[in-house]
Amino acid sequence: MLFDDAPIVLPDAELRLIPCWCPPATAAEWFERLVAETPWEQPSVHLHGRDYPVPRLVAWYGDPQATYRYSGLVHEPLPWTRLLSEIRQRVVETVGRPLNGVLLNYYRDGQDSMGWHSDDEPELGRNPLVASLNLGGTRRFDLRRKGHSAIDYSVELEAGSLLVMSGTTQHYWQHQVAKTRREVAPRLNLTFRLVHSPS
Incomplete structure (x- = not known):
């Protein structure tokens, strides 16, 4: 058994939340170091003839071949830092699967967000596993069935928690981190x- 916690039960999905995956002191240290050391970018996406900056800061790290495309953007990987390599190894040991890239999203305040989407890009292959580590402030993570407009499930993701999405989750479900007027701490x-490399 790789996980200590029961799965989140949704049809056609495999979701597990490990609330205390890393201790609070470790989560706080990682947050401070990564926020300070990461060369953050705020790329723009082209929609309806206009360019819009994404509402958060991002960085993509990975193995040399792990070029990642999403939302019309192409991300060439930055080389792994010692800290990110250490975190990756711990995540790999937890999920029992290889992982060769990590997307860092920095939500500075409640107006930084991530819109509805699925992690279903072709280079992730069929039934991809995505392991999401949360550091810093708590934010609400919403899920909805594809084709639905209403939120079907929400969970508060706290510092040190690890959410693992696998199986057919990305085929049938979308997720978001919505804007909020609540006072929230910065979140990473x-x-x-x-x-997968193109064949």
């Missing part, structure tokens, strides 16, 4: 994944 999210 690391989503580890396996990117």
Whole structure:
């Protein structure tokens, strides 16, 4: 058994939340170091003839071949730092699967967000595993069935928690981190994944 916690039960999905995956002191140290050391970018996406900056800061790290494309953007991987390599190894030991890239999303305040989407890019392959580590402030993570407009499930992701999405989750479900008017602390999210090289 790789996990200590019961799964989140949703049809056509495999979701597990490990609330205390790393101790609070470790989560706090990782947050401070990563926020300070990461060369953050705020790319723009082109929609309806206009460019819009994404509402958060991002960075993509990975193995040399792990080029990642999403939302019309191409991310060439930054080389692994010692800290990110250490975190990746711990995540790999937990999920029992190889992972060769990590997307860092930095939500500075409640107006930074991530819209509805699925992690279903072709280079992630069929039934991808995405392991999401949360550091810093708590934010609500929403899920909805594809084709639905209403939220089907929400969970508060706290510092040190690890959410693992696998199986057919990305085929049938979308997720978001919505804007909020609540006072929230800055949050850092690391989503580890396996990117397949183009054949």
